[in-house]
């Protein structure tokens with residue numbers, strides 16, 4: 540049985556969403572960040588980074604939300620198209636979108652806003668860094684806008700894990716009041732209408748985020 544540790548954030552939503560798309564049964568352990576639960580002895584043994592999400596599948600322990608999404612598609616849905624087959628141009632594009640979302644839309648930008656605005660009491664108040672992060676996010680988002688010009692999905696003509704990653708950042712940005720284009724808003728609305736998204740979001744956000 541697969542276990543997914545973590546809930547309440549855009550990053551933890553990603554594996555829950557992929558598992559709902561795949562229709563695979565699993566055990567959610569909905570712990571939150573900054574609640575102390577990521578510092579418990581049992582959790583630190585799994586992830587010394589003290590971060591969620593974490594997947595446990597038999598002897599495999601996997602951290603990093605994008606890596607988990609890709610592993611799940613490869614392993615539990617190789618013929619679903621949710622993650623394009625390795626060694627194909629589609630997989631190369633999938634990898635490109637995955638790296639882009641993690642670096643340009645998540646780590647360098649949205650997470651900077653989170654750390655230095657919402658969690659300023661922990662990480663320091665840095666309004667200039669927050670302004671630069673919003674500007675950087677908006678600029679980098681042009682790549683997604685261009686990629687979706689006249690298309691419904693990021694890779695080929697079907698929904699993939701790359702759409703899970705991008706949509707999770709778009710809804711995160713909207714929650715922060717960061718503007719996105721009409722094209723991206725329509726794309727996010729389409730994806731959040733999916734039954735798997737609704738089920739995953741209901742579960743993921745059934746606990747409140749930590750401090």
Ligand SMILES: N[C@@H](CCC(=O)N[C@@H](CS)C(=O)NCC(=O)O)C(=O)O
Pocket residue numbers: 548549550551572573577589590591592602603604605
């Ligand atoms: N790159 C990682 C980021 C994981 C991460 O930073 N998770 C946050 C929640 S969104 C966390 O666990 N924070 C706990 C803490 O900072 O104490 C991923 O995408 O999985």
